[in-house]
Amino acid sequence: MLSVGVIGTGMIGRDHIRRMTSVLAGVRVAAVTDVDFDVARSVAAFTGAAFRDSGESLITDASVEAVVVCSWGPTHEQYVLAAIAAGKPVFCEKPLAPSQEACLRIVEAEAAHGSRLVQVGYMRRYDPSYRALKAVLATGELGAPLMMHCAHRNASVPGFYGNEMAITDSAVHEIDMVRWMFGEEITAVQVLRPRRNSHGGELQDPLMLLFEMASGAIVDVETSVNIRYGYDIRGEIVGENGTASLGSLSPVRVRLGGKASDPVPADWQERFQTAYDVEFREWIDALRSSGRTSGPSAWDGYAAAVVSDAGVTALRTGERVPVVLAERPELYAPETPT
Amino acid sequence: MLSVGVIGTGMIGRDHIRRMTSVLAGVRVAAVTDVDFDVARSVAAFTGAAFRDSGESLITDASVEAVVVCSWGPTHEQYVLAAIAAGKPVFCEKPLAPSQEACLRIVEAEAAHGSRLVQVGYMRRYDPSYRALKAVLATGELGAPLMMHCAHRNASVPGFYGNEMAITDSAVHEIDMVRWMFGEEITAVQVLRPRRNSHGGELQDPLMLLFEMASGAIVDVETSVNIRYGYDIRGEIVGENGTASLGSLSPVRVRLGGKASDPVPADWQERFQTAYDVEFREWIDALRSSGRTSGPSAWDGYAAAVVSDAGVTALRTGERVPVVLAERPELYAPETPT
Amino acid sequence: MLSVGVIGTGMIGRDHIRRMTSVLAGVRVAAVTDVDFDVARSVAAFTGAAFRDSGESLITDASVEAVVVCSWGPTHEQYVLAAIAAGKPVFCEKPLAPSQEACLRIVEAEAAHGSRLVQVGYMRRYDPSYRALKAVLATGELGAPLMMHCAHRNASVPGFYGNEMAITDSAVHEIDMVRWMFGEEITAVQVLRPRRNSHGGELQDPLMLLFEMASGAIVDVETSVNIRYGYDIRGEIVGENGTASLGSLSPVRVRLGGKASDPVPADWQERFQTAYDVEFREWIDALRSSGRTSGPSAWDGYAAAVVSDAGVTALRTGERVPVVLAERPELYAPETPT
Amino acid sequence: MLSVGVIGTGMIGRDHIRRMTSVLAGVRVAAVTDVDFDVARSVAAFTGAAFRDSGESLITDASVEAVVVCSWGPTHEQYVLAAIAAGKPVFCEKPLAPSQEACLRIVEAEAAHGSRLVQVGYMRRYDPSYRALKAVLATGELGAPLMMHCAHRNASVPGFYGNEMAITDSAVHEIDMVRWMFGEEITAVQVLRPRRNSHGGELQDPLMLLFEMASGAIVDVETSVNIRYGYDIRGEIVGENGTASLGSLSPVRVRLGGKASDPVPADWQERFQTAYDVEFREWIDALRSSGRTSGPSAWDGYAAAVVSDAGVTALRTGERVPVVLAERPELYAPETPT
Numbered sequence A, B, C, D: 001m002l003s004v005g006v007i008g009t010g011m012i013g014r015d016h017i018r019r020m021t022s023v024l025a026g027v028r029v030a031a032v033t034d035v036d037f038d039v040a041r042s043v044a045a046f047t048g049a050a051f052r053d054s055g056e057s058l059i060t061d062a063s064v065e066a067v068v069v070c071s072w073g074p075t076h077e078q079y080v081l082a083a084i085a086a087g088k089p090v091f092c093e094k095p096l097a098p099s100q101e102a103c104l105r106i107v108e109a110e111a112a113h114g115s116r117l118v119q120v121g122y123m124r125r126y127d128p129s130y131r132a133l134k135a136v137l138a139t140g141e142l143g144a145p146l147m148m149h150c151a152h153r154n155a156s157v158p159g160f161y162g163n164e165m166a167i168t169d170s171a172v173h174e175i176d177m178v179r180w181m182f183g184e185e186i187t188a189v190q191v192l193r194p195r196r197n198s199h200g201g202e203l204q205d206p207l208m209l210l211f212e213m214a215s216g217a218i219v220d221v222e223t224s225v226n227i228r229y230g231y232d233i234r235g236e237i238v239g240e241n242g243t244a245s246l247g248s249l250s251p252v253r254v255r256l257g258g259k260a261s262d263p264v265p266a267d268w269q270e271r272f273q274t275a276y277d278v279e280f281r282e283w284i285d286a287l288r289s290s291g292r293t294s295g296p297s298a299w300d301g302y303a304a305a306v307v308s309d310a311g312v313t314a315l316r317t318g319e320r321v322p323v324v325l326a327e328r329p330e331l332y333a334p335e336t337p338t
Helices: A011-023 A037-047 A055-060 A073-085 A100-113 A128-139 A165-182 A268-290 A298-317 B011-023 B037-047 B055-060 B073-086 B100-113 B128-139 B165-182 B268-290 B298-317 C011-023 C037-047 C055-060 C073-086 C100-113 C128-139 C165-182 C268-290 C298-317 D011-023 D037-047 D055-060 D073-086 D100-113 D128-139 D165-182 D268-290 D298-317
Strands: A002-007 A027-033 A066-069 A090-092 A118-120 A145-153 A186-192 A207-213 A218-224 A232-239 A243-246 A252-256 A259-263 B002-007 B027-033 B066-069 B090-092 B118-120 B145-153 B186-192 B207-213 B218-224 B232-239 B243-246 B252-256 B259-263 C002-007 C027-033 C066-069 C090-092 C118-120 C145-153 C186-192 C207-213 C218-224 C232-239 C243-246 C252-256 C259-263 D002-007 D027-033 D066-069 D090-092 D118-120 D145-153 D186-192 D207-213 D218-224 D232-239 D243-246 D252-256 D259-263
Touching (some): A002 A011, A011 A268, A027 A037, A027 A055, A055 A073, A073 A118, A128 A232, A128 A268, A165 A218, A165 A298, A186 A298, B011 B268, B128 B232, B145 C145, B145 C218, B165 B207, B165 B298, C002 C055, C011 C268, C027 C055, C073 C090, D118 D298, D128 D243, D165 D298, D186 D298
Parallel strands (some): A002 A027, A066 A090, B002 B066, B145 B218, C090 C118, C145 C218
Antiparallel strands (some): A145 A232, A259 B259, C252 C259
C-alpha cells in the first residue's frame, strides 16, 4: 500500500484523490493540503486523510511516501524541489513549472540528487490508442517516420482562454506525445494563423503548429478550440512504407434518418479517462515494486516548456523559432521511457 | 452499334432507354412498343426510335438485333418465347415470368433452341461490392463458405406492397445473388415472422428468411421494408478462416453535433445505379463481340422463381419447405456464370 | 474496504483475486480455499489472505463479508446456498449451477431469504459497448426492437470442446445479454446446423441459434468457434426506425501493402477485460454503499440455464423448443436490472 | 451525336478515345492526329476516325465539332489557341500550358473571343466524393471553412520523376480542387521538406505544402510519392462547427489473420476512373445541350500554373511565396463553376 500526500485539492486534485481512494488498489491518500484550508480539511475528513497546513509539512510528513502536486502552476517548482530535497517520489501535474527556467532548476536539482523522483502528468503516453500507434512504429514495418499529422479539437473553451493557451495548455500534450512517440527532440517551431472561427470572437483560433524533429521529420498540429461538434484527437504517422493512425473508438453505431453515425467524445475527461487511470496505476506499481518512476521525466517537462515557449514566440512573430535546450544530464536516457 | 427493341415503356423501360441513348456507347434503341400506344409513340418520337404496335412485330422487325422486355410481368413469357423463336437475344427484367411453370417453359424453349439467348435482369451480379466479395471468395483464403448473413432494408414501401412481396420482389435479389455467389442451388427455405414494425400496419414486416444451400451452408436474410432510415443492403460471408462483408461506400464523413456520420443511400436507384449501367454495358459488349449473353440465365430466372415460391409457402405455413428443381438442361453450365 | 472470501483458486479465481488485490480499490481478499489445498495455501500466502479448508468454513468466517464462487461448476449450488444461509452476498461465476433444477433451488432459497444476495458473472452487461447499445434503445429513437443479429466467434477452441458447449459455454452470454438488452424473456429456441468448419473435425461448428422473445422479436446468433481470424463479438438491434450496432473499437488503423487494417482482438480476455473490471467495481461499490447486489440475479442465472437446456434439445432434435420457466418470485423485478 | 477530334494518341489520348467510342453515348471520334503518324493512323483505322496530318488541319476539319488536346504539354498552347481561333470548344488535358505566360495568352485569347470554349482536364471536380464534400460545405452547416488537410500519396513514381513534379504534376490537382472547393484564390504558398523517404533516393519526398487562401483559410497538402502501400487521396475541411472528410470507399471488408482490412486503390486510374467518365459525360452533354463548356476554365488552368510556379519557388527558396495573378477578365465569373 503506497501512502500518498496530495498538494492541491482543486478539481484535478480531487479527481486524483478519488482515483486513489475509490478506483485503484494499492494506494492510500495519507495527507492533503491546499491553499484553501477549509477545502483541504473537508477533503481530508471525507477521505480519512490527515490535513497538513503546508505543502512543505506534507512532504516531510513521515507517513507520506510519495507526493502528488496538483496546486496552482506557479507553486509547482517549490513543492517539487522540496520533494527532491526530501528524496521522495513526486508526481506533478503539467506543467512541471510555468517557465522553462524553473523547469531547468528542477532538472538540475534532480540530476544533482542522482536518481529519478519526478514524473510529470502527461497522460497521453498511457492512452491505449497512442500506445498501439507506438507499438506499430516499433515493429519497423512502416520504415522511418517522416511526418505526423495531428489535430486537437475542443468543442469550446472558457472565456479566460487566451491565444497562447492553445499552445501552452492544449498542444503541449502533442509536444510531449510526439517527443515520446518519435523518441527525439523537437528542434524548431512555426505557427500559422488560419482564418478565425467566429465562435471565438477575437481569439486566434484555429492554429496550425509545425514542429521540426531532430531527424528532420515534420509534425503538424491543428488546434481548434471552439469547434462545437465535440472533443476529437487525431494522429497519423506517415512512414516510408505506410501510415498508422489513432483508430476509431466508437462503442455504438446508430443508423437513423439517412445517416449511420458514431458518437464523438464530449470532452477530454471522457476521451482520456482510461489514460489517467493507467497513468496512476503504473506510477503506483512502479513505486511499489522498484521505488522508481519511469513516466514522463523532469527533462520531458523542461523540454515541453522550452518548445511551448518557442511556439508562443512563433505565434507572436510569425517566424520559425529554433528550440534551444540546455545540455541533457546523463540521468535522462537518450530514449524517452515507457 | 447494337440495335435494340424495347417492349414496355413504363418507368423501368424508360430508364433503360435513357441508359441506351444517353449513357452507354455502342447501342441504339431502334424500336419501342407498349400496351399504351400513346406513351410508346411519345417515347419513340423523343428518342428517334420506330414505334411498333406489338411486342411480336417489334421482335421480328429486321432492324431489331436484340430485345429488352420491361413490360408487365404476366406478358414476359410470350415475348421471351417469341424472341427465342426469332433467334434473337433478349434481356428480360426480373421476374423472368410470374410462375415457375412459365419460367420452365422458357428454359425448355431455350434448351431446345440450343444456345443461350435469354438474360434476366438480376443486376446485383454487376455491383462492384458484390463482385469484390465474390473475388475474395475465389481466392480461397476464407476457406469454404459456411454461412452468409444478409439484410435487405427499404425506407418504406407503397401501399399495395403485400406480405409476399418481401420475398418475391425484395429477397428474390438475394436468392439470385447467393446462388451466384456460392455457385450452387438453394435446397430449402424457412421463413420466420418477427414482431411487426408498426410503420407497416398489418404488413408482416420484417421477415427472417433462412436458405439451405446444396453444400449445407446456411444463408439468413432479414427483409425490413419500412425501416425509415434509408436503403441498406448488407452481406457477410462466413468462411472457415474468416469473413468478407460488403464494404462501406460513404463518399463523405461529416462531424457535427456530437456525431461523426456517413450518409445512407435513399433507395435502390441510388445504391445500384452503377450496377445497372455495368449490367447493360456488359450485355451490349457481349452481344457485340460474341453474340452471346453471359449474365443471369433463364435457368437462374427459373430457379429464383422456384425458391421464391418455396419462400411464399414457407411464409404461409411456417414450415421448412424443400426446393424442388426440374432437371437442369446441359445448356446451363454447373457454374453459374459471370 | 470490503472483505471478500474466494472459493476456487483456478485460473478465473486467481484472476479475480488479482483484480481485487492489484487493480480495484475498496476491497481485500480476506480468505481463500480450493479443492487443491496446496494451490489455495500458496495463493493465500502470496496475497496475505487466510487459508480455509472448505468453502463452508470460508463462508461462515467472520472476517468474510462477501463470497466469490469460482470453483468447479457442480459445486456452485452448495456454496451459493451456504452463502444465502449465512446471509452473505455471493458473486458466482457462470453458470449459476449446472442444471436448471439446481438453479431453481437457489432462486427459491434466495426468495425465501427475502432479499437479493446472489449475483451471477455475466460480464457483458458491464461492457461499455453493450451499455451504449442499451442506452440507444432506451432513448426510444429506434422504436420497438424487432430483431437482433449476433455473432460470437472464437479463433479456436480446445480439444475437449463438445458440440453443446457452443450453446452452454459460448452463446449463453448472448442468452443473458439479450434478456437484459430487451428486458424480456426468451420463449423458444431453434438451432440450425450449417456446413461444418473443417478446422473443427467432427465438431458441429458453426451453429445458428434463433431465439424468440416474449414480444415476438427474433434474435439470431451465429456461433463460430474455430474461425481462426480472432475473437469477434457482433450485435445489431433492428428497430422500427433504424438500427444500432456494437461499434468499432480499433485503437489503431494501419495502412500497409495495399490494405488499411484494424486489429481484431485475440480472445475474450482482451475483448472483455474492461467489462470484468467494471463488473467487480460495481459489485463492490454496491455492497459497500447499500449492501445490495444489483447485477445479474439468481433468476437470470436460472433463466439462462433453462434457455440453454432448450437450445441443447433444439440442437439434438432439430426442432423448435419452447422455453418453460417456473413462476418468477416477486423478489425479481419485471425489469432485469443493469 | 458530338463529333470530336483528338490531338495526341498517346496513353491518355487513347484512353479518352476508348471512353468516347466504347463507354459514353452521344459522342463519336471523327478525326485523330499525333506527332507519330503511324500510331495516329492505326488508332484512326481501329476506331473508324479520319486521320489528319496536323493538329491545325484537324481543328479546322468541318466534321470536327469539338477538340480534345492530349498531346505533349509544350504543344498545348498552339492547339488551344487554334481551337479558339476556329471558335470550337476544346478540352485540354492538364496542364493547360507549361508556363503561366502561355496560359495567360490563352486566357486573353478566349476573353477576346468573348465566350468560353476551353475546359482543362482537372477531373477531381467530377469525383463523387469531392462533390459530396462540396455539397456539405454548400449547406452551410459547417460554418465558414477555416482549414483543409489534404494528402496525396502514390505507391511509387518512375525514375524521371523530379523534385518539382510533386508540385507541378501531383499537388496541382489539390491546387485546382481547393480553389474550386473554397470558391476563392490561393494567395501564398510555403513548402516544407520533411525527412526523406529512402525509397526515393535523392528525391525530396515527402513534401508539405501550405496554401493561404484569400479568405485567410489555410490548406496543407502532404505529397508522398513513394509510400508503397497504395494510392491514397485524403481531404478534410475544418469548419467553424465541424468537419467533413472524403469518405471511405471500400467495396469489401475482409477479416483474416487478426485483421479486419479494406483494400486501398493501387493507382489513380482505379481511384478516379469514375471521375474521368463523369468529366467527359458532362462535357459532352453540356456541348450538346448548350454548346457551352462549364468545367475548369482557362482561368483555372492559368491560376493553377501561377500557384504551381509559386510552389516551385517556395520549394527552392524555403520562403513563403505570394501568388500574383493577372487581372481576371469578366468572362470568368467570381465563383468558379460546377
